[in-house]
Amino acid sequence: MSHATTPVGTERKIVTELPGPKSQAMHERRKATVSHGLTQGFPVYIERAEGSILVDIDDNRLLDLGSGIAVTTVGHAVPAITDAVSRQVADFTHTCFMVTPYEEYIEVCEELAAITPGDHHKTSALFNSGAEAVENAVKIARLATGRDAIVVVDHAYHGRTNLTMALTAKNMPYKDRFGxxxxxxxxxxxxxxxxxxxxxxxxxxxxISAIESSVGAHNVAAILIEPIQGEGGFIVPADGFLPALSAWTKANGALFIADEIQSGFCRTGEWFAVDHEGVIPDIVTTAKGLAGGMPLAGVTGRAEIMNAVHEGGLGGTYGGNPVAAAASLATIKALRVGQMHLRAREIEQLMVPFLREVQASAPIVGDVRGRGAMIVIEFVVPGGKEPNAAATKAIIEYCTKRGVVVISCGTYGNCVRLLPALSISDEQLRDGLGVLAEAIRSI
Ligand SMILES: Cc1ncc(COP(=O)(O)O)c(C=O)c1O
Structure with a gap:
């Protein structure tokens, strides 16, 4: 907790080695009391943040190119969002929507109906986390279709609960010995x-051949897919892949569920990643960018599917919490009013040519891809496509030690993903990309 009053500013500024002495001491406290099963990441402990700058407890200013994994899409401590949260905290923090409901929940559902693809009648239910949204989307799809089979794809990531572990592809660290x-x-x-x-x-x-031969079309309740696969390595499918799967579900009485938890909310240059391909899913799952850092998730779908569930079949104590809902309404408004999908496209225009130029002289860069402000570099062993996880680790360490926060991803642990806030300035972006380029060239 911080009561510091010095301005955060807009520049990266490192005043100690990273992690600094206070962060190192904090990390010792953590090791004694926090489960070692949580990813350790880079142990720099944050006490304040603003825009794209994180301030750690040693007063270092770090440039955030990860947005807490695509969550603070509008930026940190955006006054419109923090004011909305403060007002709601002062009004009331919880009643449980299932016991004594409130307007903010309804307003978020109205917004989700308006911004998710398609102009058909949609209804939503709100939850706390992405995994919980995915679990509920599967429950709803099974009930609505009367079928059991859920089809997912290689490299998929849908969460860490028991059902979503089954849906997630990668064994280590998500599934190993948890079955x-x-x-x-x-x-x-x-x-x-x-x-x-x-x-x-x-x-x-x-x-489709694999589905028809190993599952049987008539058994499929839904195909569940991330339109851009996030944890798997920001895999953008080839044009026409998603429309063909969507058409197959329609022709076979199954549902198409788009997991937009990482790719949603203007991140890719459209409200949702499926918008790039004109696909209209039956159900969309959302979280992360939905509420600017407050825990909130949504399942939005065709009214006849969502409303097929018996009363009381969906819910949870905290789902659609009024403070998270207030944050969400302010976030969606900021995205809409600021036309931030356009900024995501500008960010792509700045990042991709820069990184492709780096690629031209760096044989460890296998691929630069992504959409909008969801861009990845996939590292390989020079001369082929063998994944290069060691180089990826070294590059991330180089960047974080200099105060540029980037995150890895990829089934093979060989990708660096860039998920800046859409409010980041060109100067900040160039600063971060410069450090990343240095890191790549240092390998
Ligand atoms: C596409 C996708 N689905 C589901 C999840 C799970 O969300 P949560 O971590 O909020 O449970 C994630 C999280 O990274 C995700 O990227």
Whole structure:
């Protein structure tokens, strides 16, 4: 907790080695009392943040290119959001929507109906986390279709609860020895242009053949897919892959569930990543960017599907908490009024050519891809496509030690993902990219 009054400013400024002495001491306290099962990350402890700058307890100013994994899309401590939260805290913090409801919950559902793809009648239910939203989307899809099978793809990430572990592809660290896992989950190949070289329709046909032969079309309740695969490595499927899968679900009485938890809320240059391909999902799951840092998640879908659930079948004590809902309404307004999807496109225009230029002289850069402010660099062993996790680790360490916060991802641990706030300035972005380029060249 901080009561510091010095301005945060807009520049990265490192005044101790990182992690600094206070952070190192804090880390010792942590080790004694916080489960070692949580990712340790870079042990720099934060006490304040503003815009794209994080201030640690040693008074270092770090540039945040991760946004807490695509959450603070509008930026840290944005007055419109913090004011909305403060007002709501002063009004009331909790009643439980299932016991004595309130307007903020309804307003978030109205916004979700307006901004998710398609102009059909939609209803929503709100939850606390992305995994909880995905679990509920699966519950709803099974009930609405009367079928059991859920189809997911290679490299998928949908969460860490028991059902979502089954839906998630990668064993370490998410699933190892945590089973047994939930049944009736079937995994098929995805579209990964850098690694499979297939066109969208070819990759879709490969997935569909696998579904038809190993699951049976009539058993499929839903295909659940991230339109840009997040933890798996910001894998942008080849054009036509998502529309073909969506068309297949329609033709076979199954549902298409888009998991937009990481890719939603203007991050990719549209409200949602499926918007780039004109796909209209039956159900959309949201979280992360939905509420500017407050825990909130949503399941939004065709009214006839969502409303098929019996009364009391959906819910939870905190889902759609009024403070999180107030944050969400302010966040969505800021995104809309600021037309921040356009800023995401500008960020892509700045980042991608810069990184492609770095790639031209750095054989460890296998691929630069992504959309909007959701860009990744995939590192390989020079001369081929063998994943280079060691280089990735070294690059992340180089950046974080200089106060540029970037996060890894990828099934093979060989990607550096860039998820800046959409309010980041060009100067800040150039500063962060400069350090990243140095890091790549240092390998
Ligand atoms: C696409 C996707 N789905 C689901 C989740 C799980 O969300 P949470 O961590 O809020 O449970 C994540 C989190 O990274 C995600 O990226």
């Amino acid at each position: 047994p896992f939930a049944p009736e989950v079937y995994r098929v190949p995805t579209s990964y242009p850098f690694r499979d070289g297939l066109s969208g329709p070819e990759a879709a046909q490969r997935a």
